[in-house]
Amino acid sequence: MFTLKLLNSSTISSRYTCRYVTSGSQKLLGLFGKKEKEPEPAENALEMFDADQNEIDSELKKERIQAIRNKSRLNDNHRRLLLGEVPYQNAQSWVHNTLKYKRKLYGKLGEKSGLDPRICFWTHTEIEDKNEYERTAYPKTVQEMIQISEQDKKETKEKELKRDEDIARNLEKLEMWKTDIVKRKEKRENDARVAKERKDRLIEEVRRHFGYTIDIRDERFKQMLEEKQKQQRKAMKESKRQEKESKLLEKLKSVKAEDKLSTEPSENSDESDPSEEKDEDVNQNTEEENVKK
Amino acid sequence: MSTVKHTTERALQLMRQLPRVKLNNIRNNPGAYKTQKRGRAQHGGDKHGDGMKSHCNYMRLGYETGNTPFYLRFTYESYYKDHHLRREYPPISLNQLQTMIDTDRIDTTKPIDLATICLTGLYDFFPDQRQYGYQLTDEGANIFKTKVNIEVQHANELVIATIEKNGGVIRTAYFDPYSLQALRNPKKFFERGVPIPRRMIPPQDAIEYYSNPKNRGYLADPEAISHERLVLAQKYGYELPKIEDDVDYEMLSETKDPRQIFYGLEPGIVVNLEDKSIIRKREN
Numbered sequence: 001m002f003t004l005k006l007l008n009s010s011t012i013s014s015r016y017t018c019r020y021v022t023s024g025s026q027k028l029l030g031l032f033g034k035k036e037k038e039p040e041p042a043e044n045a046l047e048m049f050d051a052d053q054n055e056i057d058s059e060l061k062k063e064r065i066q067a068i069r070n071k072s073r074l075n076d077n078h079r080r081l082l083l084g085e086v087p088y089q090n091a092q093s094w095v096h097n098t099l100k101y102k103r104k105l106y107g108k109l110g111e112k113s114g115l116d117p118r119i120c121f122w123t124h125t126e127i128e129d130k131n132e133y134e135r136t137a138y139p140k141t142v143q144e145m146i147q148i149s150e151q152d153k154k155e156t157k158e159k160e161l162k163r164d165e166d167i168a169r170n171l172e173k174l175e176m177w178k179t180d181i182v183k184r185k186e187k188r189e190n191d192a193r194v195a196k197e198r199k200d201r202l203i204e205e206v207r208r209h210f211g212y213t214i215d216i217r218d219e220r221f222k223q224m225l226e227e228k229q230k231q232q233r234k235a236m237k238e239s240k241r242q243e244k245e246s247k248l249l250e251k252l253k254s255v256k257a258e259d260k261l262s263t264e265p266s267e268n269s270d271e272s273d274p275s276e277e278k279d280e281d282v283n284q285n286t287e288e289e290n291v292k293k
Numbered sequence: 294m295s296t297v298k299h300t301t302e303r304a305l306q307l308m309r310q311l312p313r314v315k316l317n318n319i320r321n322n323p324g325a326y327k328t329q330k331r332g333r334a335q336h337g338g339d340k341h342g343d344g345m346k347s348h349c350n351y352m353r354l355g356y357e358t359g360n361t362p363f364y365l366r367f368t369y370e371s372y373y374k375d376h377h378l379r380r381e382y383p384p385i386s387l388n389q390l391q392t393m394i395d396t397d398r399i400d401t402t403k404p405i406d407l408a409t410i411c412l413t414g415l416y417d418f419f420p421d422q423r424q425y426g427y428q429l430t431d432e433g434a435n436i437f438k439t440k441v442n443i444e445v446q447h448a449n450e451l452v453i454a455t456i457e458k459n460g461g462v463i464r465t466a467y468f469d470p471y472s473l474q475a476l477r478n479p480k481k482f483f484e485r486g487v488p489i490p491r492r493m494i495p496p497q498d499a500i501e502y503y504s505n506p507k508n509r510g511y512l513a514d515p516e517a518i519s520h521e522r523l524v525l526a527q528k529y530g531y532e533l534p535k536i537e538d539d540v541d542y543e544m545l546s547e548t549k550d551p552r553q554i555f556y557g558l559e560p561g562i563v564v565n566l567e568d569k570s571i572i573r574k575r576e577n
Contacts, residue, residue, distance in 0.1 A: 107486030110567035117572050120486045120563040138494055142512055142551075145500040153501075 086113055099123075202228045380425045380499070382447045383418050385410065387455060388433030394441070404442040404547050404556055407468065408476045420473040429463075431455070442545045444511075447502075453509055454525050460534040462545045466511040467503050469493035472554045479555065483564045491552045491560040511551060 072079055081087040086109065091097050103120050105113045122130070140148070203216065206224045214221050298306070312318065331353075332338050343350040355364045393399045398413040407426055410416050418424045426446030434451050440460040448465055456463040468476060472492045475482040495503050495512075503510035506517035526533035536545050552560060563572040 103486035104484065105486070107484040107565065108567065110565045110570070112567070117563065117565075120572065121488055121574060134491075134493070142494050142500065142504070145494070145497055146504050146512075148497065149501045149504075 084109065084112070198232070202232065377423065379423065381423050382426055382428035383416075383424055384430045385416065385427045385445075386430045386432035387437040387452060390429070390441075390443075391433060391437050391439065394439050401439055401441050402541070402544065404444065404544065406444055406476070406556065407446070407473075408479055408555070411477050412479075418473075418477065420470045420477065425470075426468060426473065440539075440541070440545075442547060444549070448508070450507075450525070454529045454531075457522055457525065457533070458529070458531045460536070460539060462536065464509050464511050464548060465503060466549065467492075467495040467499060468554070475554055480566060483566050486563070486565075488563050489554060489558055489560045492554050494551070511549070 070079070074082070077087045077092075086105065088096055095101055099119060102113075102115055106115045106117060106120055202225060206221060206228060207214065209224065210221070330337075332341060341350060341352070352358070355362045357363070390399075393410075393413055393415065394401055398415065399405060399409055403409075410427060411418070416427070418427065428447035429443070429445045429449075429452045431449060431451040434455040437455050438459060441456065442462045443456065444464045444466050446465060446467065448463060453463050469492060471490055475490065494500075500512070502508055504512040506513040506521045509518055509521075523533055536542060539545060547556065549556060550559075554560065558564065558571075561574065564570075565572065
């Protein structure tokens with residue numbers, strides 16, 4: 001009725017033999033496996049052999065018990081990972097041979113990982129890299145940076161102060177500048193007006209000179225105008241020269257007057273020349289002072 | 294014969310020196326292809342490829358029927374300029390801190406750190422988003438009543454005054470992004486199996502803040518800090534408690550070296566949490 005599914009003899013022998021041997025059920029042995037004849041050993045060797053075999057047997061037994069208990073159907077590596085054991089007994093990828101992975105393994109499992117903790121410390125190249133990074137990223141010390149920030153603050157403050165001072169100074173001159181601008185404008189307008197009037201007068205003169213109505217743009221008119229302009233310029237130059245001369249004369253007169261004043265007291269004094277008598281310096285000094293006043 | 298070079302020889306010589314022919318150093322013959330330009334004005338525009346009789350088609354996105362569209366009006370908008378360089382400090386209020394202390398999430402018998410706050414499980418920050426730690430805000434300054442030794446990355450005057458009034462100690466410290474990753478999840482960091490790194494110094498624009506005793510910066514002179522404590526007490530009108538006479542003086546005076554990341558652990562050591570061991574390099 002039911003098809004008996006018998007397991008392979010090899011699997012049976014690996015999984016169940018020990019159990020039935022220790023439980024002592026000799027009967028079942030006959031069912032599942034051959035009765036193994038135990039060889040006749042020497043006495044001492046037998047004891048040791050037995051002890052080792054017992055150990056091995058107990059270990060194997062434990063393993064097999066654990067194997068039976070493991071009903072998780074997980075990948076062995078995943079199961080070990082979950083239980084906090086070294087997941088990969090052998091490197092199954094190049095990643096497992098990297099220093100980073102080994103450090104992580106040590107970090108998570110500690111001594112259980114079986115790794116030397118010395119791998120956790122930085123290698124020479126890593127230290128050099130880190131030092132170089134620090135030197136480039138943070139070239140200045142804290143004190144230097146504090147000094148720089150203080151200097152910057154000071155500079156900005158000074159700049160602001162200076163600007164404020166400049167503005168204050170300029171504000172004082174503001175009214176003066178305003179009047180200057182107005183004056184300059186007036187002067188410009190004045191000059192233009194004066195020049196225009198002069199020109200108009202000239203044109204009138206020339207017109208009068210010709211007598212009849214002549215176009216301003218006519219050549220004869222223009223020539224006449226040029227001549228008159230030249231004459232005018234000469235007259236102006238002469239007047240300017242005369243002004244200068246008169247000014248110079250005034251200056252000379254004033255200088256002469258000063259000289260005269262300076263020379264007068266020395267002639268009027270009762271005493272002899274100052275060069276001859278040096279003992280009466282005091283009196284002379286007082287007179288010079290009077291002159292200066 | 295060797296001196297006279299015919300054109301072919303010259304060409305071949307040139308060819309030997311030129312780089313390999315690739316797509317980026319060749320081009321089409323002139324007139325081989327025309328660049329497709331969007332139709333405009335009389336020839337090409339008008340009905341924009343939709344024919345005479347059908348109703349109008351959809352215009353391209355952003356088109357505003359002729360006037361300069363909004364997306365083309367401005368050639369430059371600097372709202373987010375340098376945003377990737379600005380440091381952020383996500384806030385934690387004194388209210389939140391007090392709540393955590395009251396609900397036993399934080400142990401006040403030990404110094405409070407960035408790691409402590411992260412390990413409460415309530416708060417997390419993201420160093421890769423330019424977040425450089427926490428700032429303590431003054432919301433809840435009126436109800437804060439605990440003596441703590443706390444280290445944050447930014448705090449304002451009122452917060453400092455509140456903590457010092459309650460007999461505590463506050464410091465502002467800078468941590469570079471690598472150290473922040475270590476502090477944010479110390480367990481994960483130690484599982485990496487690498488030695489503890491050195492904390493880096495702050496950048497130039499942060500050095501002023503962290504060297505100022507008013508902010509209780511970790512780079513400031515301790516004497517200046519104690520002077521500022523007095524100044525602040527006078528400003529806010531409370532009596533400055535004497536920390537030296539305090540029972541928890543040792544705990545309150547515990548600080549980190551500017552190059553230290555974790556309390557009690559110096560850089561260069563390997564910590565293993567599984568074995569609960571510390572491995573140090575030998576001096577020689």
